Structures are given as structure tokens and as C-alpha cells.
Amino acid sequence: MIQLVSSCLLPPETHLNSFYVRRGDEWQQFWTLPWMPGASLRDVPLYVLCSGNTFSAAEEFCYNMRNLGHATLVGETTGGGAHPVADHVFDLGEGVWLEMRVPYGRAVNPVSGTNWEGTGVTPHLDVPAAAALDRALLDWYDKSAADPVRAGGVAWARAATQVRLEPVSLDAARLRDYVGRCGPRELRLVDGRLEYQREGGARMSLKPMAADLFATELDWFRLRFERDGRDRVCAVAGLYENGQEDRHPRD
Helix, strand or coil: HHHHHHHHHHHCCEEEEEEEEECCCCCEEEEEECCCCCCCCCCCEEEEECCCCCCCHHHHHHHHHHHHCCCCEEEEECCCCCCEEEEEEEEECCCEEEEEECCCCEECCCCCCCCCCCEEEEEEEEEEEHHHHHHHHHHHHHHHHHCCCHHHHHHHHHHHHHHHCCCCCHHHHHHHHEEEEEEEEEEEEECCCEEECCCCCCCECCCCEEECEECCCCCEEEEEEEECCCCCCEEEEEEEECEEEEEEEEC
């Protein structure tokens, strides 16, 4: 499976890994396949998410991609199992059995000349596993921000990802500032949560993204509150993912 997946991501006939087997003094090499059906993904930016539970073959995939410089690893250091093992079971009599799992060889990476046994594979971006996907997304957004075609969508998506990693909390007094009507828009405080409703439409809970900026239950729509010179909420603007805005002053 490592060979198959890697063959979609790397050039043909790339040396991935070798195993040295003590008995017989033998070597076994693994390379990407010389041909794969379908489009190649080798030019697509690659992120690999890993954790302390990533082990054995999954670790080899991480280790290969890291040493070949073809992926950004995000998450936690992996478990550290590189040696192939064989099971040996012994009958000791009277219903007692002894099982031993004994390594019979070792992995040898063609780039590093060693492996990840006992040490695991260290990620490029070290974060808890639960945050690995969002941290990978942030890294990709930051690298894509310079593309003028993608800049608006990237900034919108990045803000949502950032607040998942670093939630924003506002106290009750701050939330009460937003309660009231702004044209067709109405804001209520219900059980400590800010709710939004427009012209009899569905009520939606709001989630703070920053001071005076809130996400709604719609991925493509947010609310930004505006303040006057005395720091009072004076208007609210609806923000749309396509860059449009509509503003209503406070009644």
C-alpha cells in the first residue's frame, strides 16, 4: 500500500525504502511503480497528518515522504516501530503458552541510511493531533495568500480556521452591546449566546471571531458590528464570502 500510494505522489522508480533481513544476509528494496493509471498528483502540495498512534507502515510513509522532501508532516511524533517482527509461540504445557515477537530485520532508508525505530518520525509542524488538520490548512493558506486569484477566498477560509485553533470569548457585558435592531436585522441574547434573525427568517447562533466580528451558521455569511466615537454599536454590516457587504444603522 505504501508503494501504491507513493506511486501516485512521486516520480516513477523512486527508491522508497529497503529492508535488511539478518537471516541470509538479504536485502529487499521498494520503489515506486514505473507506471500508474490516471493523473499524477506529484505536483500537488502534500500534507501528511500524524500522531503518537501512527505506527509501522504508516510511519514508513511519513518517514519516506519527509526524507524525500515531498511533504509537510503535521501533528505529533509517531510511535517508533520500524523493524519487521515474527511471532514465535511456545507450548510450555499444562495450558500455558509463551508468545514472543522478535525483530528479524530492519528498515534502511536510502536517504538517511537509518530508520525511525524507537524514535518515531518528527513532524515539521508539531501540534496536538486534534489540531493537525487546521494547522495544515493554515500553513497552506499562508503559502497561497500571494495568489491574487485566490486571495479573497483564502483570507475568508483562513479566518474560520484560525478561530477553530484559537477560540475567541466575549463576556456577557460585551455581548449585551450588540442586542437590538439594525434595520431588518435583530440581535438577541439567549442563555448567554448571541442570536441573529433577519426579517422573520431562521434564528442563528453567532460565534465570535474577533471583537465585533461574528461567524454565523452559514459558512458564506458573517456579521461585523461598527461603533461610534463613544464606543457604542451604531451599525451592523453583513459580510459575504464573495466580498459583498450590506450595512444597516442601528435603530
